[in-house]
């Protein structure tokens with residue numbers, strides 16, 4: 159549907175990433191239909207894989223999709239951290255309730271297949287937003303797509319990632335570059351591999367890398383380091399990792415990188431929003447809000463960006479669902495600003511703490527040139543601080559209310 163056509167939706171979600179799809183699933187569970195607009199032609203699984211901690215699995219339980227993934231991926235119970243400089247190896251234990259690394263594609267597909275096929279509209283890039291007052295304090299969000307289409311919606315949720323157009327419209331401060339970048343990829347061993355089901359991490363001055371088996375033949379690996387973006391062809395990125403960034407890493411890591419599935423390799427700057435911008439910023443305005451990276455972009459050092467996007471989805475679904483229940487099964491537009499406000503109140507501090515914890519975790523683990531930062535990492539971090547920060551993943555965002563199906567107002 160292109161051109162001048164105007165339609166009116168209950169909820170429009172911008173972005174079919176983890177936050178957008180999970181929010182659409184949460185809303186479907188409480189009887190609210192959402193239209194998801196995605197700029198790409200299909201689901202994007204950039205980043206290859208991600209690790210989901212207990213909080214993410216609790217959120218996926220609430221969304222009713224965790225079983226689809228737990229049957230394909232084994233839990234990770236422990237890992238090791240090797241200091242490249244000293245050769246010291248430390249053990250890290252993961253929470254027993256379950257930590258699993260999953261293909262991004264599998265997670266996104268598990269969410270998308272819960273939705274009616276016409277609820278995701280691809281090749282639909284949000285260009286601009288307006289808010290039209292309706293009187294009595296209510297307003298309508300007007301969404302303009304790049305192809306000229308205009309869609310009106312009673313609620314608009316920006317799940318459009320780190321460079322969110324919706325966050326910009328709300329006046330949220332731009333995310334900033336942490337000064338670090340990361341390369342991520344899958345590696346494929348056609349004959350199978352003999353590695354244990356463990357994360358093997360390697361730390362060096364200004365560098366941190368790891369690999370983890372996804373199944374009998376595939377690995378997820380990453381390397382985070384100081385510096386700007388690396389550009390170029392996949393082969394060139396792989397070569398730079400092998401010859402420049404990880405040339406002094408153990409052969410076991412280099413072997414995994416040599417088995418890279420080049421179609422999955424990507425390199426990204428690590429961005430975050432200052433936590434005080436999340437605490438004091440406008441995370442909502444009337445019936446318009448943001449979720450996932452659009453709200454709280456964070457560095458990946460606690461593996462919480464995706465998990466917290468799933469939490470956002472459940473919390474938003476709960477507040478909208480409770481409003482529907484209160485109104486006897488009806489989606490009452492006038493009550494949505496309050497539901498969204500309650501969602502923002504519940505998520506603001508959680509988002510800000512995860513951004514802060516992730517930043518600290520990255521800063522210590524990537525141990526710069528200063529002796530005391532290295533001391534903190536090598537002597538204290540994995541023994542004492544990691545457990546405390548990992549406690550942030552022991553979070554239960556709660557459930558969705560049971561809603562009997564209602565009609566629109």
Ligand SMILES: Cc1cc2nc3c(=O)[nH]c(=O)nc-3n(C[C@H](O)[C@H](O)[C@H](O)COP(=O)(O)OP(=O)(O)OC[C@H]3O[C@@H](n4cnc5c(N)ncnc54)[C@H](O)[C@@H]3O)c2cc1C
Nearest residue numbers: 173175176177197209283284319450451458461463464465
């Ligand atoms: C190196 C690295 C490692 C990570 N590891 C982990 C991990 O182990 N565990 C974890 O939980 N998290 C991890 N994360 C974080 C996680 O990837 C993100 O937090 C998560 O993908 C955020 O999901 P999202 O849906 O908010 O945003 P995105 O995944 O960015 O999705 C946004 C979607 O919106 C679409 N979009 C953007 N703009 C528009 C527009 N104008 N119109 C229409 N559509 C638009 C995009 O095409 C995209 O599909 C990692 C991140 C990085 C960079």
